[in-house]
Amino acid sequence: MSRTLYWFTHDLRLDDNPALHQAANSESLLLVYCVNPDWFAPSRYGSPSLGAHRWRFLQQALADLETSLDKVGQHLLILNDRPRIALTELVSKNAIQRLICSRQFGMDEKSELRGLSMQMPELEIVEVDTYTLFNQQDIHFADDEMPATYSKFRRHAEKWSTTPALPAPKNLPPPPKVVSKKGTTLSSFRAEHSTTENLLTGGEAAAQTHLSQYFAGDLPLSYKVVRNELDGFVNSSKMSSWLNMGCLSVRRLRIRIQGYEAERGGNDSTYWLFIELLWREYFLWLALQTKSKLFNFQGSAAQPPSTVYQREKFESWCQADTPYPLVNACMCQLNETGYLSNRGRQIAASCLVNELGQDWRFGAAWFENQLVDYNVAVNWGNWQYIAGVGADPRGGRHFNLSKQTELYDPLGQYRRRWGSV
Numbered sequence: 197m198s199r200t201l202y203w204f205t206h207d208l209r210l211d212d213n214p215a216l217h218q219a220a221n222s223e224s225l226l227l228v229y230c231v232n233p234d235w236f237a238p239s240r241y242g243s244p245s246l247g248a249h250r251w252r253f254l255q256q257a258l259a260d261l262e263t264s265l266d267k268v269g270q271h272l273l274i275l276n277d278r279p280r281i282a283l284t285e286l287v288s289k290n291a292i293q294r295l296i297c298s299r300q301f302g303m304d305e306k307s308e309l310r311g312l313s314m315q316m317p318e319l320e321i322v323e324v325d326t327y328t329l330f331n332q333q334d335i336h337f338a339d340d341e342m343p344a345t346y347s348k349f350r351r352h353a354e355k356w357s358t359t360p361a362l363p364a365p366k367n368l369p370p371p372p373k374v375v376s377k378k379g380t381t382l383s384s385f386r387a388e389h390s391t392t393e394n395l396l397t398g399g400e401a402a403a404q405t406h407l408s409q410y411f412a413g414d415l416p417l418s419y420k421v422v423r424n425e426l427d428g429f430v431n432s433s434k435m436s437s438w439l440n441m442g443c444l445s446v447r448r449l450r451i452r453i454q455g456y457e458a459e460r461g462g463n464d465s466t467y468w469l470f471i472e473l474l475w476r477e478y479f480l481w482l483a484l485q486t487k488s489k490l491f492n493f494q495g496s497a498a499q500p501p502s503t504v505y506q507r508e509k510f511e512s513w514c515q516a517d518t519p520y521p522l523v524n525a526c527m528c529q530l531n532e533t534g535y536l537s538n539r540g541r542q543i544a545a546s547c548l549v550n551e552l553g554q555d556w557r558f559g560a561a562w563f564e565n566q567l568v569d570y571n572v573a574v575n576w577g578n579w580q581y582i583a584g585v586g587a588d589p590r591g592g593r594h595f596n597l598s599k600q601t602e603l604y605d606p607l608g609q610y611r612r613r614w615g616s617v
């Protein structure tokens with residue numbers, strides 16, 4: 197038994213949270229979330245990492261977590277500070293012996309952890325797998341030997357099993373007596389709302405409702421047939437935002453797919469939903485191997501791309517003002533709602549790189565700012581894939597815009613809906 201600090205990051209839930217279960221085995225437990233001011237400052241690509249859509253979703257997720265923790269006799273301390281600064285102070289004031297958090301996949305979060313460990317070598321730091329289907333020790337590849345292609349990873353990973361999901365804890369140990377750092381309330385943050393009514397509501401409760409609704413009827417049975425549609429909330433699962441903020445456990449989702457298959461009978465579509473989760477899995481574990489290369493212009497390619505950064509061209513893309521109506525519609529949808537279908541993301545990204553000849557990293561940073569479902573490994577990994585500098589044996593993807601328009605928006609409905617014709 198020890199005095200533990202649990203640092204919530206991309207794991208804003210109680211259900212199937214093995215890190216929280218581990219932390220529950222403590223004499224006292226301090227639960228902390230840090231809203232890092234750096235998220236709101238412009239990055240080297242011009243926009244802040246956290247835009248209005250994801251910020252709205254995050255605040256909803258934190259409010260929901262506060263309610264759930266209250267029910268198990270605990271309290272969430274929300275701090276408006278860089279984790280390293282905030283956590284160091286809390287650890288020393290409360291004589292914390294152990295810090296537990298979810299495994300971190302982003303470079304910034306990893307460096308926060310490294311900083312903490314250097315500053316407080318006596319503090320035990322434990323990272324637990326809560327974000328992936330598989331635990332690190334179950335990945336049959338060494339850290340630096342991830343397959344160079346997704347298909348090779350998938351051939352193996354399809355056969356791996358996952359550990360059973362855990363129920364939410366019924367109670368948690370009390371917070372320590374001291375604490376001392378004054379927390380921030382959610383209402384003290386500037387109310388910054390997305391401009392449109394959004395179907396994506398942050399939090400574990402909303403995630404569970406969405407999970408039940410998606411699997412209540414026939415939607416999973418036609419997933420593979422309609423997943424490439426540009427529009428329509430039900431044409432893909434829309435699980436990504438909850439998965440990436442950790443409001444929903446990806447293992448819980450897999451178990452739900454398996455349950456549905458047992459009950460209703462599986463088909464190509466239910467299988468494909470699982471296969472898409474393996475893409476997420478691949479990008480996450482690959483990011484641990486590629487480290488800072490994930491953000492390099494040249495990535496893992498032998499040659500750097502021949503693209504450049506030209507402010508006007510890049511901004512025309514961000515502002516949905518390119519010569520390509522289909523791309524403009526995609527960008528309007530992204531900017532207005534914080535969501536874009538996978539096909540839409542591919543079309544928009546390919547246009548920035550191929551038609552407009554721009555440096556892919558600026559596009560990735562714009563997506564980072566806009567997307568509710570932003571995931572560092574998946575976003576930057578997919579951009580690298582399209583730019584031909586990532587996990588891609590074919591050297592990039594160029595989507596023919598006329599063909600895509602003919603295939604996915606022959607009657608112009610999508611372009612009209614998002615105001616580009």
Ligand SMILES: Cc1cc2nc3c(=O)[nH]c(=O)nc-3n(C[C@H](O)[C@H](O)[C@H](O)COP(=O)(O)OP(=O)(O)OC[C@H]3O[C@@H](n4cnc5c(N)ncnc54)[C@H](O)[C@@H]3O)c2cc1C
Nearest residue numbers: 432433434435436472473475476538541569570571575578
């Ligand atoms: C340039 C670009 C950037 C992207 N950025 C992100 C991002 O930041 N976060 C993110 O979650 N996805 C990203 N994707 C992948 C994909 O577009 C989204 O996961 C998907 O559109 C989310 O909607 P959904 O949950 O309805 O997906 P579904 O089609 O229902 O798929 C189910 C789940 O599988 C996973 N998945 C699906 N497609 C992919 C993919 N291509 N790569 C990895 N995982 C996938 C997601 O977790 C998704 O929730 C990006 C794709 C591109 C081309």
